[in-house]
Amino acid sequence: MNRAKRESIFINFKNLNKRSIIPTLLITYIIMIVTVSLINPLFVSLESIKSILIYLALTGISSIGTTFVILTGNFDISIGSILAITSIVVAKLLTLETLGIPISVVIIAGLLVGLVIGSINGFLVNVVGINSLIATLGTLAIFRGIAYVFSGESLIVYDNTFRFIGRGYLFQHVPVTFIYLIVIFIFMYLILKFTRFGRYVYSIGGKAFVAALYGIKVKKIQFLTFIISGVTASIAGILMTSQLGLGRGDFAIGWEFKIITICVLGGISISGGRGSLVGVLISIFILGSIINMLTLADVPIIWRDFFHGIILILAIVIDRIRVRRGELSQF
């Protein structure tokens, strides 16, 4: 029995940290940046970087929330629908001229949408006991349908204060959405690393059965992760409404795919229990830049999905190879 195999049986946590996926991701990202900026120097210009930061903040916020769900070994593919319905609710409340609802109330209402749909998902998965993929596929269809119905046309938001929430810049150059991303990232990172809740999330993903034997309330924790995922999706929805200045029912179609790609690329194991938020953050950057990179490298837009798919496939194949070589544990 060689050394790698022996290690795969007795999990050595010190070793796991040493061989994390993060350096590989960073090097990949740097190589990508260098290559693209050699092809087209415009990529490293201030405007380009700004637009990338604005673009990646929304997917980033939402994928940080979904990471929790995936860490417990479940899926949440209803994110896109939650985002769309939040945007409809927010835009509708803001366009009701006669009432003049204050913006803080509107934002709370938007977050409530995410909370409610997240709890519906959590209820279906934990109380009723449906497989999370099927349950969220169902809610995906239901709420996408409702979101479409409520928006015959785009609901345009004229409120300038609300528009600033997503469009403003700090110190003239740093987009506020990026600041939100960083704040949410740090907050979630601390929760995952230093609280009991965070440790429980990891242990449920490792082996839910064993976690239950240890007295962890598995269902309660899983319920909470679905709520976190829903609320972050609705934060992204509010920001998107503010950035584009309108609410539409077809926002964020296909986001579930993007976000699962981000999580897998960031080293989050789909069977749960392994991976860190730092990897997710780097892969948010990689996937957020890639559209910009392709455009600047003069690749036709129809190839975009091709690259997304190939990245996902490569990420999972590499993940499996690393598991097989004993660099990572199965858990």
Next chain:
Amino acid sequence: MKLTRILNIDQRKVSNRVVLSDNIILLIVFIGIFLLFSLLSNKFYSYMNLNIMLKHMVLMGILAVGLTPLMISGGIDLSFGSNLSLSTVIMALLYDKGINLWVSIFIGVLLTILIGFINGVFIEMFGILPILFTLGMMSVLLSVALVMASFQYADIKMVTQTSQSIAIYSDELYIFANSSFLKIPIPVFILVILVIFFWIILRFTRLGRRIFAIGGNINISKLFGIRVKKIRILLYSIFGLLTGFAAIMSISLTGIGYPYSGAHLLLPVISAVVLGGISLLGGKGSIFGTLLGLLIMSVIFNGLTILNVHTFYIQTFQGLTMIIVVATYEVRRRRSLNR
């Protein structure tokens, strides 16, 4: 002593209670929905409408029937929508370039089989979760279909994401889609033949028993000497073949090769299969369950369309039906465990 007591109680309970099987519940739901729509609209029960409903059901049905054994064995393929689209685009493109209709259809079907095979090989050889791999494949194939469809234009960069279908008009396909025997459209017979074929395979052959065994417990199947990887790769390839059949059905119904022609099929087909009682973990399910799930989904879709309900609401209703029925399954399962 205790054991016999438990057994006695169990036997008494079983003999006293009429336990409905899952398929009978589905049948009741189906008849209920069918009657409801017949009452709500007088157009629903017309020959024309049933004809259209059946034809579109065949398209979904071929896919659902192929997906059933695959999901029983614990696999899943989400890439069939894009696979179908790519196949229609290839068929139409080849026909457009002046190649014989049958040759171009043959190449299209060959391609879907190849893609199914690639899915199977990658998933089994690397031990990847099938959901993830086929999700990636879905996006790759969609993009390839878009690129292929843009070959008819001179400048690819001018092509936007929409508006790129390739016409494939031919008498043979039109006749295939529109003729009927004993007032039943011809495609329906093909679905019936496929259903019977797969039913026999799953029920009476060694392969069928092995498929159930793999889905039930993969490790024990390996210990029994079942070649799990081989069988699953075979199932992925068979599903590819059926996706090719569905692609033929799609081009005969619509007359175009279109990169998004399979995009709307993912949700209804998966819902139909799941409604039919198949669990994502594998080891459970039957062809007739799938057929009933399929009937329910297409009746809902068709009935709501007849009632002039908007397409988006229909999606909502389909999602709701799926969640309600699957929730019922779960509750029943847990009750039967407690009993």
